[in-house]
Amino acid sequence: MAEPNTPDIVYTKVDEAPELASASLLPIIRTFAAAAGVSVGTKDISLAGRIIATFPDHLTEDQRQPDDLAILGELVKTPEANVIKLPNISASVPQLVAAIKELQSQGYALPDYPEEPSTDEEKAIRAKYDTIKGSAVNPVLREGNSDRRAAVAVKNYAKANPHRMGEWVSDSKTRVASMSGGDFCSNEVSATLDGAATAKIVLETASGETVLKDGVSYPAGTVVDATFMSAKALDAFIAEEIAKTKDEGVLFSLHMKATMMKVSDPIIFGHAVKAWLAPVFDKFGDEMKALGVNPNSGLGDLLARVKDNAEIMAAIDECTAARPPMYMVNSDKGITNLHVPSDVIIDASMPALIRAGGKGWGPDNKEHDCVCVIPDNSYAPVYDETIKFFKANGKLNPATAGTVQNIGLMAQKAEEYGSHPTTFEIPEDGTVKMVLEDGTVLHSHKVEAGDIWRSASARKAPIEDWVNLAIERQKAEGCEAIFWLDEDRAHDAELIKYVKPILEAKGVADKFLIMSPAKATTKTFETITKGENSIAITGNVLRDYLTDLFPILELATSAKMLSIVKLMQGGGLFETGAGGSAPKHVQQLQEENHLRWDSLGEFCALGESLKFLADAKGNEKARVLGKAVDVATQGILDNNKSPSRKVGEPDNRDSHFYFAMYWAQALATQTDDTELAAHFAPIAKALTEGEAAITGEIAAVQGAPADLGGYYHTDAEKTAAVMRPSATLNGIIG
Numbered sequence: 001m002a003e004p005n006t007p008d009i010v011y012t013k014v015d016e017a018p019e020l021a022s023a024s025l026l027p028i029i030r031t032f033a034a035a036a037g038v039s040v041g042t043k044d045i046s047l048a049g050r051i052i053a054t055f056p057d058h059l060t061e062d063q064r065q066p067d068d069l070a071i072l073g074e075l076v077k078t079p080e081a082n083v084i085k086l087p088n089i090s091a092s093v094p095q096l097v098a099a100i101k102e103l104q105s106q107g108y109a110l111p112d113y114p115e116e117p118s119t120d121e122e123k124a125i126r127a128k129y130d131t132i133k134g135s136a137v138n139p140v141l142r143e144g145n146s147d148r149r150a151a152v153a154v155k156n157y158a159k160a161n162p163h164r165m166g167e168w169v170s171d172s173k174t175r176v177a178s179m180s181g182g183d184f185c186s187n188e189v190s191a192t193l194d195g196a197a198t199a200k201i202v203l204e205t206a207s208g209e210t211v212l213k214d215g216v217s218y219p220a221g222t223v224v225d226a227t228f229m230s231a232k233a234l235d236a237f238i239a240e241e242i243a244k245t246k247d248e249g250v251l252f253s254l255h256m257k258a259t260m261m262k263v264s265d266p267i268i269f270g271h272a273v274k275a276w277l278a279p280v281f282d283k284f285g286d287e288m289k290a291l292g293v294n295p296n297s298g299l300g301d302l303l304a305r306v307k308d309n310a311e312i313m314a315a316i317d318e319c320t321a322a323r324p325p326m327y328m329v330n331s332d333k334g335i336t337n338l339h340v341p342s343d344v345i346i347d348a349s350m351p352a353l354i355r356a357g358g359k360g361w362g363p364d365n366k367e368h369d370c371v372c373v374i375p376d377n378s379y380a381p382v383y384d385e386t387i388k389f390f391k392a393n394g395k396l397n398p399a400t401a402g403t404v405q406n407i408g409l410m411a412q413k414a415e416e417y418g419s420h421p422t423t424f425e426i427p428e429d430g431t432v433k434m435v436l437e438d439g440t441v442l443h444s445h446k447v448e449a450g451d452i453w454r455s456a457s458a459r460k461a462p463i464e465d466w467v468n469l470a471i472e473r474q475k476a477e478g479c480e481a482i483f484w485l486d487e488d489r490a491h492d493a494e495l496i497k498y499v500k501p502i503l504e505a506k507g508v509a510d511k512f513l514i515m516s517p518a519k520a521t522t523k524t525f526e527t528i529t530k531g532e533n534s535i536a537i538t539g540n541v542l543r544d545y546l547t548d549l550f551p552i553l554e555l556a557t558s559a560k561m562l563s564i565v566k567l568m569q570g571g572g573l574f575e576t577g578a579g580g581s582a583p584k585h586v587q588q589l590q591e592e593n594h595l596r597w598d599s600l601g602e603f604c605a606l607g608e609s610l611k612f613l614a615d616a617k618g619n620e621k622a623r624v625l626g627k628a629v630d631v632a633t634q635g636i637l638d639n640n641k642s643p644s645r646k647v648g649e650p651d652n653r654d655s656h657f658y659f660a661m662y663w664a665q666a667l668a669t670q671t672d673d674t675e676l677a678a679h680f681a682p683i684a685k686a687l688t689e690g691e692a693a694i695t696g697e698i699a700a701v702q703g704a705p706a707d708l709g710g711y712y713h714t715d716a717e718k719t720a721a722v723m724r725p726s727a728t729l730n731g732i733i734g
Contacts (some may be wrong), residue, residue: 008617010612011084012045012083013046014046018086019086025041027733028539044065046089046090046712048102052108069136081567081572082572082600083571083573085573089712091132094341096122097113098712100112100129114129141438141571143571144465146547147406147563149405150403150561151550152564153574153634158555162397167357173248174353175372176374178374178380179377181233182230186228187227188222188226188688189490195220196220200215201433203426203428204429204431205428205431213424215656216455218457222457224457225457226434226442226454228432229376231267233451234375235271235275238375246323249324250370251324251370253326254269256269256346261419269338281295284309284315288658289524298343299338300339326363327361328361331362347545347548347549350549354549355553355556357395381521386549395526398555401554402528404524404534405473406547406550408542411461414462416456424453441543458491458539466537472553477535479533482520483537484513485516488516520536557598587707590705593701597642607629611628632662641658642655650695663685690729694728696728697728
């Protein structure tokens, strides 16, 4: 059961631009929803909020707050769940440390993050902080599988107003580089458990046996994988690619997911930093370690720690001069691809590069071809085939392209994104074994010191739910539908053993294709180039990657996607799109008081949430509200009222005003509920007549710096003052 007094709709409090936008949008939503007897509450799953909730013993009574993530984690397992989830920070170590320091500066007596814990107390503190890192939120809330697609209105607008696409040429030097062996892909083994089982993960070495993890429980039918990446093979691969990139005269770029893959990918990122500065580490490794250098934290942290050592800085400059030019996060500020592990997130960075015609920004502030280094070969072929397709066929035309929907297996921590508790950097040579309680060795790998070993799993019930959701969506759409599964990959082969019998039992096997991700990529681009649609049915990581790749090419952004998670216990989770560009949005607001964040994803999620509520609780007024949200969203698109990127032009706050105006107008003129029509008629009139005053009041604050009272933990009153600058609008909405 849900908590007593759980609101009808729970809106998540998150971070950065989406949370700033909420300060403007939520008062509008609450005012409108109240007219239908719908309560809208919030739960804090922000990075700062999660830090505060994790250390109550260090804080005053006034500073403490409940563990809202845990509360939501229980709610999503109930039929009553109706959650609108905005994108939150999946924190890298530098982000986590920055958030801690900000909270400490605000008077929160939190412990520092122990980079290298030595005492039991430090180890306990580190363990608590590590639960907050990376993808700590999504696995808790995603008790269902993913249905992501562009809303019809959004897709139609994109076709009528095609965004700019970079030109692809057949002789582009841009390419994807991935390991040919020794990676997670090549070392993967997988098995499906006949019955429920508990496993322990052990490392056997010449000096004895170490238990890496005990008591890992799986229900019957779980697909359990194990694999590892060779540190030696990784180092050799990166060194080779740096040299090849230098010879080719293009930019070197590394594309990882050091946020979601919070254990393995920061280590891989650190290997790249060490390889880039190999001569420096060879000569000054001990001195740098004494200064607290951890390559996993990135080049930015490294430079900050060694900046006062002239000899090391000179060696870094000499090494950099001998390297190829690097892909830049911000060439104006000298922030490179290797500066911060969370700055270059593959599912956002690769589509942006592909959309730009294979170009990335170099240190000379100009665009160049790139070598895109994606060490593990599991999903790199998707980007490789995409680049090859555009080299051969030219850029995609958004005005005529079909659309790609996605049905993603992600419930109950499915696949690699649930592997964090069972990922280890191996301390010495030996053999890692997964041993079941009856003594059966499920999986075994010979490993060397420094290798990265991990295990992931996918449970039977989510897999079956995923296949059935795919069948439901294909029936509704009637278009091409492809399971992106490779029969030659160990994990995928186990999934196929589930997929085929279900399709055959339902009599729909002829409606679906099963193809490797590489082949499915080419097939899908051929389909949408012809203006036809396709459904990509994928695992968890590919869900993440494809629901950025295709929307960024089709719509220019993934923030406008409709994302519905049908929770397995009957509730609904409505996600609002990607937040990868949110940091730049916040910086612009702080400098110029202009927020370019587009809340279209929130509008789409709100409409679905209200209609879901109507079905779940029999509240027909909520259905009227939801249908009117769709009309208002269409109005935003038809009248081009989305935020502009430039200061002095309409921004996020303007779009919220127009959303409110169109929503009120739709409610005032609808005929399904005369009571609501009468209630909203004067509101619609006031908003319509107040348009000039309201937009003028919003425009008047732009251009000057904005004080939010923080970045990770903003001041509520200051943020409200910045995000609700129109006295006229506030007077109407309340």
